[in-house]
Amino acid sequence: MRxxxxxxxFNGNTEEAFTFYKSVFGGEFTKVIRFKDLSGPDFQVAEEEENKIMYIGLSLGKNNVLIANDVPGFMGPVNENxxxxxxxxxxxxxxxADKIFNGLSVGGEVEGPIGDSPWGTYAGMFRDKFGIEWIVEFDPEGV
Known part of the structure; x- marks a missing residue:
């Protein structure tokens, strides 16, 4: 598996979230497609949703991509809970680990502060300001 x-x-704030994630992780957007880019006779997009994100990818390292989209209104809102x-x-x-944890948790809610864990790693857990939950961990045994 590659x-x-x-x-x-997301509920309409994908671009804001991914601009924030890019500021923490670095990397480049692999592709950005807006709903208006797909609009046509077979797929009509409401005017208020034309600029929403249908697909965005943020390259994170060699083979990793974080992907997202805005959920169109006709599908109902995303319930983060x-x-x-x-x-x-x-x-x-x-x-x-500190850089990523401290960067992404700004404005969010820390569920487990980053630090030495009972199982021998350095880890922390939080929900970011967009409602996405993250675990950041460094395992010295895995290096």
């Missing part, structure tokens, strides 16, 4: 890449649904999955980030050092 990679497993998480795909996140129902999303019980987390995005796991495996850092290459404690410094990188």
């Amino acid at each position: 990679a497993i890449n998480p795909w996140i649904n 129902e999303n019980r999955s987390k995005i796991y980030v495996s850092a290459e050092s404690t410094e990188e």
Whole structure:
């Protein structure tokens, strides 16, 4: 398997969230497609949704891409409280773990502060300001 890449649904703030994620992770957007780019006779888009994101990818390292979209209004809102999955980030050092944790958790809610864990890793957990849950961990045994 080459990679497993998480795909996140947002309620209209994908571009804001991914601009924020890019400021923390770096990387480049692999592709940005807006709903208006797909609009045509077979797929009509409401005017208020034309500029919403249908697909965005943020390249994170060699084979990893974080992917997202805005959920169109006709599909109903995304309920962040129902999303019980987390995005796991495996850092290459404690410094990188701190940078990612401290960057992404700004404006969010820390569920477990980053630090030494009982199982021998350096880890922390939080929900970012967009309602996405993250675990950031550095495992010195895995280096």
